[in-house]
Amino acid sequence: MLLYSAGFNSLADNLDTNIKELEQGFIPERKTRADHILLVYSKLTRRNSYGNCTTDYSTPTKSALFRMYTKDGAIVKDTLRIWGEDVSSVDPNTLREVCQAAYDLFPAKTYGMVFTSHASGWLPAGYYNNPSAFEPSISIWKRSLPGRNQRLYPPIDPYPAVKSLGQEVTPDSPGEMELDEFADALPIHLDYLIIDACLSGCVEVAYQLRGKVDVVGFSQAEVLSKGFDYLTITRHLLKATPDPVQVCKDYFARYDAQSGAFRSATISTVDTREMEPLVNICKTLFQKYRTQIHTMDGYNVQGYFRFQRHFFYDLKDILVKAGITPEEEAQLDDALSRCVLYKAATDFFLSEFRIRYACGFSMYFPAKGSDFLDNYYMEHIDWNRDTGLVTK
Numbered sequence: 157m158l159l160y161s162a163g164f165n166s167l168a169d170n171l172d173t174n175i176k177e178l179e180q181g182f183i184p185e186r187k188t189r190a191d192h193i194l195l196v197y198s199k200l201t202r203r204n205s206y207g208n209c210t211t212d213y214s215t216p217t218k219s220a221l222f223r224m225y226t227k228d229g230a231i232v233k234d235t236l237r238i239w240g241e242d243v244s245s246v247d248p249n250t251l252r253e254v255c256q257a258a259y260d261l262f263p264a265k266t267y268g269m270v271f272t273s274h275a276s277g278w279l280p281a282g283y284y285n286n287p288s289a290f291e292p293s294i295s296i297w298k299r300s301l302p303g304r305n306q307r308l309y310p311p312i313d314p315y316p317a318v319k320s321l322g323q324e325v326t327p328d329s330p331g332e333m334e335l336d337e338f339a340d341a342l343p344i345h346l347d348y349l350i351i352d353a354c355l356s357g358c359v360e361v362a363y364q365l366r367g368k369v370d371v372v373g374f375s376q377a378e379v380l381s382k383g384f385d386y387l388t389i390t391r392h393l394l395k396a397t398p399d400p401v402q403v404c405k406d407y408f409a410r411y412d413a414q415s416g417a418f419r420s421a422t423i424s425t426v427d428t429r430e431m432e433p434l435v436n437i438c439k440t441l442f443q444k445y446r447t448q449i450h451t452m453d454g455y456n457v458q459g460y461f462r463f464q465r466h467f468f469y470d471l472k473d474i475l476v477k478a479g480i481t482p483e484e485e486a487q488l489d490d491a492l493s494r495c496v497l498y499k500a501a502t503d504f505f506l507s508e509f510r511i512r513y514a515c516g517f518s519m520y521f522p523a524k525g526s527d528f529l530d531n532y533y534m535e536h537i538d539w540n541r542d543t544g545l546v547t548k
Contacts, residue, residue, distance in 0.1 A: 157393045158258050161198040162245040162273035164217065165323045168201040168209035170381045171272055174352075177386035178224070179231050184394060186227045192394050193262045195236075197221045197254045199245035216241035221254055236261060246273070246323060246333045248341035259344045268348040268398055272383060274323035274332075275353030277468060278360035278520065280532050281332035284465055291528050335364050336536050342368045348393070348400040354378040355460070357424055359471050359517040362495075363435070363539040366428040371497070373404040376422040376468065376518040377460040377505050385410050401425045401498045408500040417506045422460060424499040424516035433491040439543045441475055441484060448478035449545070450522045457521065458513040462506070466524045472515035492516060522546055 159178065163171035175196060184192040199219030201209045218241055223234045237257055243250055259267065276284035283290055323332050333341070342365075349369040351361070357376035365372055385406040392399040392406070404425045411421035442449065457477050458470035472488060480488070496516035504510050520533060522545065530546045540546050 157193070157390060157398075158195045158197065158255070158267070158269045160245075160251070160254065160269055160271045161196065161200070162271075162323070163198065163200040163209070164213070164245060165201075165274055166211060167272075167274060167381060168211075170383065171198070172200055172209050174272060174383055174386045178390065181387045182390045182394060183224055183226050183231055184390075186225045186232070193264060194224045194390060194394060195221060195258050195262070196224055196233075197245075199239075219243060219245055219250075221257055244331055246331050248333055248337045251333070251338070251341040252343050255341075256343045265396065266347040266398055267344055268346055268350075268393055268400070270350040270352060270384070270389065270393075272352035275351065275356050276332075277355040277358045277518070278335045278364075278533075278537055279467060279529075280536075281334050283529075284355075284467070287465075291526055334536065335361060336538075339364045339368055345370075347371065348373070348398055350374075350384065350389075350393075350400060350403055352379060352383045355468055355518070357422065357460075357516075357518055358468065359434075359519045360537050360539045362426045362428050362517070363431055363542075364537070366431060366538075370429055371400050371425060371427050373400045373407075373423070373425045376424065376470075376501075376514065376516075377420075377511075378462070380411065380418065380420060382410075404498055405500075412500075412502055419502050420505045420507075422501040422505070422511065422514060424514075425497040426516065427495050427497055430495040433494050434488075435539075435542050437484075437487050437491045438471075438475075438545075441478075441480055441488070442543055442545050445475065445478040445480065446547075449474065452478065452523055454521055454523045458511065459509065460505070460511075460518050462508050467520065467529070468518040469521040469524070470513050470515055471517040471519040473513045474519060474521055476513075520545065 161171045161175065175198065184194055197219065199217065202212055202215045202217055204210050219239045220235055221237045223236060225232055239250065280290065346369045348371045349365065351372065351374040355378060357374040361374065362372055384403065388406050389403055392402045404423045408421050408423050411419060458473040459466065460468045472492065475488060476485065492515055499514055499516040501511045501514040522530065533540050533546050
């Protein structure tokens with residue numbers, strides 16, 4: 157198991173806490189079997205005199221890959237490699253080098269990763285935080301379509317804090333990996349990938365990772381900044397047959413037991429090897445109901461977003477509201493059941509929106525999109541290439 161912690165951002169202290177929680181769970185002994193290797197790659201902001209990570213982004217820091225194990229009852233962090241201050245944790249080359257080092261140093265039967273940072277699903281790097289930087293003119297919006305009027309995007313200042321594929325703050329602007337860059341950077345096959353980051357539970361993300369990752373666990377909405385349950389995560393993943401489904405169940409249980417705004421979670425576990433039936437039925441439905449998908453107002457479609465960032469809607473609910481027949485819905489449900497191993501959601505998210513429907517995937521909703529996003533989607537997203545959700 158490799159924990160990839162890209163924390164040179166506002167989550168640094170939370171990600172540091174995750175590593176400390178990891179130390180309180182199951183840590184393998186030094187002399188152990190090959191599939192009980194725990195590795196951590198971490199880049200965090202500098203620490204203050206109290207040992208806490210700060211929000212000082214002007215002082216660069218190094219990053220390191222280390223192995224964590226126990227020896228004579230004590231936890232040891234054995235540094236394997238260090239990267240310089242000029243190396244970004246969200247550079248695809250860094251991700252590739254870290255994964256390759258894990259593979260070269262520790263031959264094993266299974267490999268898996270827990271990736272934690274900010275994230276914004278399939279969107280272009282930087283778009284979620286500042287859409288107007290990409291689409292400054294009202295003329296680019298398809299104003300003739302009901303859902304595509306120009307919108308204002310309020311600043312993001314969430315409470316409780318959320319984790320929102322990776323972000324590293326630079327003097328100019330945050331650096332991020334885009335979805336296709338992330339997938340292409342994986343040099344080894346992963347049996348599982350847990351994405352402890354916001355808005356990653358998209359059909360676009362799962363499909364882009366097929367062939368690289370067998371099983372992926374992720375959230376359709378945001379992730380509260382405490383993230384997954386790092387006290388139990390190694391118990392489920394560091395064994396001959398890793399259990400990412402149980403990791404996702406523990407995640408949901410952690411937040412479902414809370415009250416108020418803190419009782420907020422969406423989660424699913426998906427087998428990317430079983431997505432072909434979903435591709436086939438969606439391709440047919442996207443073609444048949446193209447007009448509805450691109451023109452209905454969509455205000456009653458289940459969304460997973462706040463701050464008017466209307467880029468993540470429930471895949472099934474889009475099609476149901478587009479008017480698919482009961483027979484077509486049954487076919488869609490069958491395809492979803494083949495690849496969605498587990499799904500769960502609380503009734504509300506941060507007391508801001510209700511979750512009535514949750515099929516296990518979010519998806520881009522063209523009626524609520526834009527010309528810019530359409531073009532990006534057609535150019536970068538494999539799901540669109542194989543289903544034809546958006547066409548010229």
